[in-house]
Amino acid sequence: xxxxxxxxxPADGGxxxxxxxxxxxxxxxxxxxxxxxxxxFLKAAAILFAALATPVTGVRRAMAxxxxxxFTAQEFATLEALSDRIIPPDHDPGAKALGAAAYIxxxxxxxxxxxxxxxxxxxxxxxxxxxxxxxxxxxxxxKRPKNALKNFIPPTRVQELRWRAELFGSDQxxxxxxxxxxxxxxxxxxxxxxxxxLKKVDEMATALSGKPYAKLPPDEQDRLLALFDAGAxxxxxxxxxxxxxxxxxxxxxxxxxxxxxxxxxxGRRGWKMLGLEGDSQPLGYSIFSKAKDGYNERRGHPMSTAxxxxxxxxxxxxxxxxxxANAIQDSIVMLSGLFxx
Numbered sequence: 001x002x003x004x005x006x007x008x009x010p011a012d013g014g015x016x017x018x019x020x021x022x023x024x025x026x027x028x029x030x031x032x033x034x035x036x037x038x039x040x041f042l043k044a045a046a047i048l049f050a051a052l053a054t055p056v057t058g059v060r061r062a063m064a065x066x067x068x069x070x071f072t073a074q075e076f077a078t079l080e081a082l083s084d085r086i087i088p089p090d091h092d093p094g095a096k097a098l099g100a101a102a103y104i105x106x107x108x109x110x111x112x113x114x115x116x117x118x119x120x121x122x123x124x125x126x127x128x129x130x131x132x133x134x135x136x137x138x139x140x141x142x143k144r145p146k147n148a149l150k151n152f153i154p155p156t157r158v159q160e161l162r163w164r165a166e167l168f169g170s171d172q173x174x175x176x177x178x179x180x181x182x183x184x185x186x187x188x189x190x191x192x193x194x195x196x197x198l199k200k201v202d203e204m205a206t207a208l209s210g211k212p213y214a215k216l217p218p219d220e221q222d223r224l225l226a227l228f229d230a231g232a233x234x235x236x237x238x239x240x241x242x243x244x245x246x247x248x249x250x251x252x253x254x255x256x257x258x259x260x261x262x263x264x265x266x267g268r269r270g271w272k273m274l275g276l277e278g279d280s281q282p283l284g285y286s287i288f289s290k291a292k293d294g295y296n297e298r299r300g301h302p303m304s305t306a307x308x309x310x311x312x313x314x315x316x317x318x319x320x321x322x323x324x325a326n327a328i329q330d331s332i333v334m335l336s337g338l339f340x341x
């Protein structure tokens with residue numbers, strides 16, 4: 001059995017901490033003792049003891065949870081690599097740069113902090129990305145609302161039960177298994193699906209190409225992704241026949257295009273890639289003017305005429321949709337069809 005030896009603090013409050021800790025002076029040592037309060041020390045010790053009692057993967061997962069995450073470093077790298085082949089970088093950012101993996105990890109850990117409202121239902125009505133309209137003058141004002149989208153709405157009891165089953169599995173959540181017999185068995189939670197799926201991706205990549213998936217060149221990653229999507233993962237009847245790869249595609253699209261408040265779509269660059277402006281309220285596009293008792297269209301965002309950047313010598317020339325945007329829209333249509341069946 002592993003014995004853990006922790007340094008003891010001297011009775012004088014830490015004036016003579018062991019020199020191997022690397023503190024340069026006594027003042028810094030005393031500050032460290034104050035900063036590392038009893039509660040924080042016990043929390044850190046509990047994490048360390050739990051890690052020592054588990055296999056290597058368990059240690060890595062304990063470290064991930066200590067930082068507020070779910071995936072080990074290798075799992076996260078594999079997920080980033082997968083998502084980056086689903087939406088690869090070119091002149092636009094790929095899914096890795098857009099934060100798709102961080103979005104997925106945020107989804108899987110929605111209930112991990114009991115002191116925080118789960119990041120599932122964004123609040124509202126406005127973000128702070130646009131100013132309020134000045135209805136007296138009929139133009140944008142200089143005042144911005146607070147970003148209320150960051151104030152997530154607590155789920156109802158039934159919503160929480162359903163979401164916990166979605167993440168942890170219906171057989172792991174008391175009261176969530178009432179439909180399991182009728183639906184052919186328990187719903188496997190997304191956390192387990194991702195753990196098992198990422199492990200299998202790396203095992204197959206190592207067996208077929210000699211390295212974990214994240215360490216392979218993009219061309220080889222593309223080849224393996226096509227193989228994974230062609231039948232390496234079994235469809236889940238409880239999830240409409242979706243496979244692990246189908247779920248990664250769905251969640252990658254969400255992470256790249258959803259509201260940034262959910263943890264992805266960094267810098268709103270996912271929206272920009274598709275030519276979307278995102279949420280426009282409270283400003284909107286037509287601003288009521290009390291002075292003229294009518295509406296003014298925003299300069300650069302006309303509603304009754306073409307956008308200025310789509311006019312060439314007086315002729316309407318709409319901007320063509322990019323190949324990337326077209327492929328993403330096709331994927332969304334395909335996934336929407338799966339959900340509708």
